[in-house]
Amino acid sequence: MSDGTTPAVDVALFGALGDLALRKLYVALYHLDREGLMHEETRILGLARQEYDIDAFRARVRDALESRVPGDERTEETLTRFLDRLAYIQLEFDATEGYRQISQWHGHNSHPLTVYLSVPARLYGEICSNLSQTGCLDSESRVVVEKPIGYDLESSREINDAIGAVFDESRIYRIDHYLGKETVQNLLALRFANPLFGNQWNQNQISHVEITVAETVGIEGRWGYFDQAGQLRDMVQNHLMQLLCMIAMDPPSNLDADSIRDEKVKVLKALRPIEGERLNTDVVRGQYVAGTSGGKQVPGYLEEEGANTDSRTETFVAFKTEVSNWRWAGVPFYLRTGKRMPEKLSQIVIHFRQQSHYIFDPDQRGMASNKLIIRLQPDEGIALQVLTKDSGLDKGMRLRTGPLHLDFHQAFPSTRIPDAYERLLLEVMKGQQYLFVRRDEIEYAWRWVDTLIAGWEARDMPPKRYPAGSWGPVSSIAMITQDGRSWYEDY
Ligand SMILES: NC(=O)C1=CN([C@@H]2O[C@H](COP(=O)(O)OP(=O)(O)OC[C@H]3O[C@@H](n4cnc5c(N)ncnc54)[C@H](OP(=O)(O)O)[C@@H]3O)[C@@H](O)[C@H]2O)C=CC1
Numbered sequence: 001m002s003d004g005t006t007p008a009v010d011v012a013l014f015g016a017l018g019d020l021a022l023r024k025l026y027v028a029l030y031h032l033d034r035e036g037l038m039h040e041e042t043r044i045l046g047l048a049r050q051e052y053d054i055d056a057f058r059a060r061v062r063d064a065l066e067s068r069v070p071g072d073e074r075t076e077e078t079l080t081r082f083l084d085r086l087a088y089i090q091l092e093f094d095a096t097e098g099y100r101q102i103s104q105w106h107g108h109n110s111h112p113l114t115v116y117l118s119v120p121a122r123l124y125g126e127i128c129s130n131l132s133q134t135g136c137l138d139s140e141s142r143v144v145v146e147k148p149i150g151y152d153l154e155s156s157r158e159i160n161d162a163i164g165a166v167f168d169e170s171r172i173y174r175i176d177h178y179l180g181k182e183t184v185q186n187l188l189a190l191r192f193a194n195p196l197f198g199n200q201w202n203q204n205q206i207s208h209v210e211i212t213v214a215e216t217v218g219i220e221g222r223w224g225y226f227d228q229a230g231q232l233r234d235m236v237q238n239h240l241m242q243l244l245c246m247i248a249m250d251p252p253s254n255l256d257a258d259s260i261r262d263e264k265v266k267v268l269k270a271l272r273p274i275e276g277e278r279l280n281t282d283v284v285r286g287q288y289v290a291g292t293s294g295g296k297q298v299p300g301y302l303e304e305e306g307a308n309t310d311s312r313t314e315t316f317v318a319f320k321t322e323v324s325n326w327r328w329a330g331v332p333f334y335l336r337t338g339k340r341m342p343e344k345l346s347q348i349v350i351h352f353r354q355q356s357h358y359i360f361d362p363d364q365r366g367m368a369s370n371k372l373i374i375r376l377q378p379d380e381g382i383a384l385q386v387l388t389k390d391s392g393l394d395k396g397m398r399l400r401t402g403p404l405h406l407d408f409h410q411a412f413p414s415t416r417i418p419d420a421y422e423r424l425l426l427e428v429m430k431g432q433q434y435l436f437v438r439r440d441e442i443e444y445a446w447r448w449v450d451t452l453i454a455g456w457e458a459r460d461m462p463p464k465r466y467p468a469g470s471w472g473p474v475s476s477i478a479m480i481t482q483d484g485r486s487w488y489e490d491y
């Protein structure tokens with residue numbers, strides 16, 4: 001089925017039996033097919049090193065779909081139609097033998113070969129080079145790569161150079177799945193389609209901004225990867241930086257990929273580094289110890305499966321930064337993200353300045369400011385905290401705050417909110433890059449992260465402990481209260 005607007009592609013999925021593919025990618029592709037957003041000629045080739053025949057591969061994908069797609073969103077007909085698109089080739093990615101099977105499968109059709117690298121980033125360069133050497137690619141081919149690209153600026157440059165030796169930048173789709181989240185895209189609509197907000201979006205009207213990305217999960221089987229990375233590289237370098245850019249960027253001249261990405265790069269270039277004395281006051285890194293999550297006792301980071309007992313890797317980071325430009329000078333941005341927090345919550349809070357000419361009860365002066373709360377997940381929506389008169393004959397002109405609340409599920413009940421990967425895969429098929437990250441964005445983000453890590457290392461600053469199920473080390477609360485503010489936890 002096709003809606004007539006999504007072109008046909010041949011997807012070659014490297015890492016077809018890995019965690020990301022089985023948990024996210026087939027589910028997203030299935031939904032695109034079910035919703036009529038995948039061209040009828042689109043095909044998907046799974047590539048992995050296990051020996052599978054096509055029936056076993058399809059059965060494995062079917063299991064993945066049956067365990068992740070709700071029963072009312074699948075029928076035998078939609079499942080079979082999707083599974084029929086699949087093929088499988090067993091391949092060792094780091095040797096050129098076998099790659100020619102990919103071009104045989106692709107054949108001479110005109111559908112662009114879309115290579116999805118769902119493998120560790122250290123393999124990206126080698127796979128691209130193998131594809132090129134074995135004649136699998138042409139000028140229409142595209143490559144999709146996952147985050148994190150590298151471990152620091154230098155390693156990310158090496159990986160990007162290796163990909164860039166084969167693919168032009170206009171054919172590289174670097175995924176940051178937060179950019180595919182419906183609510184993150186809504187930030188563009190909220191800011192640039194509503195003059196009510198657009199005209200207030202600067203240091204004259206906004207006092208400070210908070211971004212929280214809290215997860216309840218621990219490391220659970222990913223210790224080997226995570227311990228090399230830590231929360232700063234795993235979450236801040238990519239997802240939180242992208243959120244910050246979407247909030248802080250100037251209006252792009254249009255919705256073209258490069259217009260948007262140019263504006264994001266300007267934000268990253270203007271982001272004040274945390275160094276010197278600021279390492280003591282403006283950043284807190286933490287590591288969880290045993291505690292309670294979802295009503296259950298859970299182990300600490302150093303007791304997780306595969307852990308070594310003296311790791312200093314952080315599972316939590318909170319920091320204060322500033323975007324040093326005309327729009328934002330003097331406006332602190334407070335960001336925090338951690339594993340094993342009390343709830344899964346991704347939320348941005350814009351705190352507007354207080355009314356300068358204030359005529360109400362002086363005791364209530366402290367509450368007299370508006371807040372815009374953008375809830376990314378769960379319970380996607382937007383709330384604007386406004387001040388109204390407290391009702392009742394005995395209240396005089398006392399004020400109270402209340403929300404003007406737009407809950408996306410309630411307001412648009414028949415609209416399913418698609419998973420980020422559905423949106424991203426659809427844009428790849430359409431050949432549109434505006435939701436993907438350009439090389440310079442990655443590099444400016446790494447530059448900022450590298451400065452912070454160098455500071456931690458030079459000062460030998462270990463993470464502070466926090467119990468699983470808490471909001472992080474107490475010093476992350478002190479970091480914001482020292483400015484007379486607090487993390488906003490209502491909605
Ligand atoms: N999982 C997630 O939630 C997320 C993952 N990512 C990124 O997505 C990418 C994939 O992650 P994930 O799925 O978790 O990783 P996995 O390790 O689960 O999957 C990688 C797959 O590639 C295969 N593979 C690795 N090396 C070779 C090789 N030389 N030859 C043939 N097959 C090989 C592995 O096979 P085998 O099992 O046999 O080793 C495995 O099937 C990574 O870049 C990761 O950073 C990004 C965000 C979230």
Ligand SMILES: O=C1O[C@H](COP(=O)(O)O)[C@@H](O)[C@H](O)[C@H]1O
Pocket residue numbers: 215217234235
């Ligand atoms: O990229 C990653 O993201 C997940 C969090 O994603 P979300 O969509 O569930 O918010 C995080 O758990 C993981 O460590 C990181 O690699």
